[in-house]
Amino acid sequence: MEILGTTLRICVTDLDAATAFYQRLTGSTPQRFERGGVSVAAVGCFLLMSGPEAELEVLRKVTATIAVRDVLDVYAALSEGGARIVAGPVPTPAGRNLIAVHPDGSVFEYVDRKVLT
Secondary structure, eight states, X not given: OOEEEEEEEEEOSOHHHHHHHHHHHHOOOOEEEEETTEEEEEETTEXXXXXXXXXXXXHTTOOEEEEESOHHHHHHHHHHTTOEEEEEEEEETTEXXXXXXXXXXXXXXXXXXXXXX
C-alpha cells in the first residue's frame, strides 16, 4: 500500500474563522462540504470539522486521514493484517473512504481521490 499523504484533522467551534486562518496559512483554496451533520472545510493538509458535539466526539477518535491510491486495495491489506474495518468503503465528495481500527487500537481514515477523466 502506497501512502500518498496525510491530512490533519481538527475539530473547531467557528469553522469560518478557522477556514480563513488556515487559508491564509497555507495559501490553499478551501473545499467545503457537509457530512452527517458536520460542516467540513479541507484546506491544504488540514481537515477542519465543526458540528454537534456528539458527532465531533466520534470524529476526534480518528487519528488522521491517510490518502491512498485505492481504498479497496487498502481494505484487503488491512483485513489481512488484522485490522477491524468499522465503516466503508463508501463514496464521499472527495473519493471513497473507510475507517479502520488497527490491531494496536489506533483509528485511521483511509481515502482515495476521485480520478478525473
